[in-house]
Amino acid sequence: MRLLHTMLRVGNLERSITFYTELLGMKLLRQSDNTQYKYTLAFIGYGEEDANTVLELTYNWGTESYDLGNAYGHIAIGVDDIYGICAKLEAKGAEVYRKPGPVLGGDTVIAFVRDPDGYAIELIAD
The missing domain is CATH 3.10.180.10 (2,3-Dihydroxybiphenyl 1,2-Dioxygenase, domain 1)
Structure with a gap:
């Protein structure tokens, strides 16, 4: 077993991809749209998914912000x-x-x- 990814919901996918790739040096590994359920997934990381843990950025179309709550560290x-x-x-x-x-x-x-x-x-x- 290994840890595959951590998912973060984001309010602006391009802004988040820019932050993680340009400021933190990650690479956009893959991106896909689901038109039926109106969301886009972008997987980013420092290496390919088959050998590294990555981040999954989830953009739910039309949702610009989330309540982060107090459980996330x-x-x-x-x-x-x-x-x-x-x-x-x-x-x-x-x-x-x-x-x-x-x-x-x-x-x-x-x-x-x-x-x-x-x-x-x-x-x-x-």
């Missing part, structure tokens, strides 16, 4: 240059709401950023 991405990626994200208008620095009580350097729909992403220095 975050996804985590390992990065080589956490300070550089955070500077790049902020320069492109992304909200880095926890600046890079050591985790409380430890040495691991982390930061937190929000995607365009408000989902939290933890960046962890590799």
Whole structure:
């Protein structure tokens, strides 16, 4: 068994694809429309689905936002240059709401950023 993907509902598919591909360096792996049920799926990630866990972005046509609730935590991405990626994200208008620095009580350097729909992403220095 292996973890295949995590699904996030998004209010603007192109905006989300741009965020994850241009700002976080993922690749758009595949995209499909379901005209009968009025939704579009886009699978993005750092490698092909047969060997990597990916994100499934689901756009339900006509839905521009979601109540994220209080159960969702975050996804985590390992990065080589956490300070550089955070500077790049902020320069492109992304909200880095926890600046890079050591985790409380430890040495691991982390930061937190929000995607365009408000989902939290933890960046962890590799």
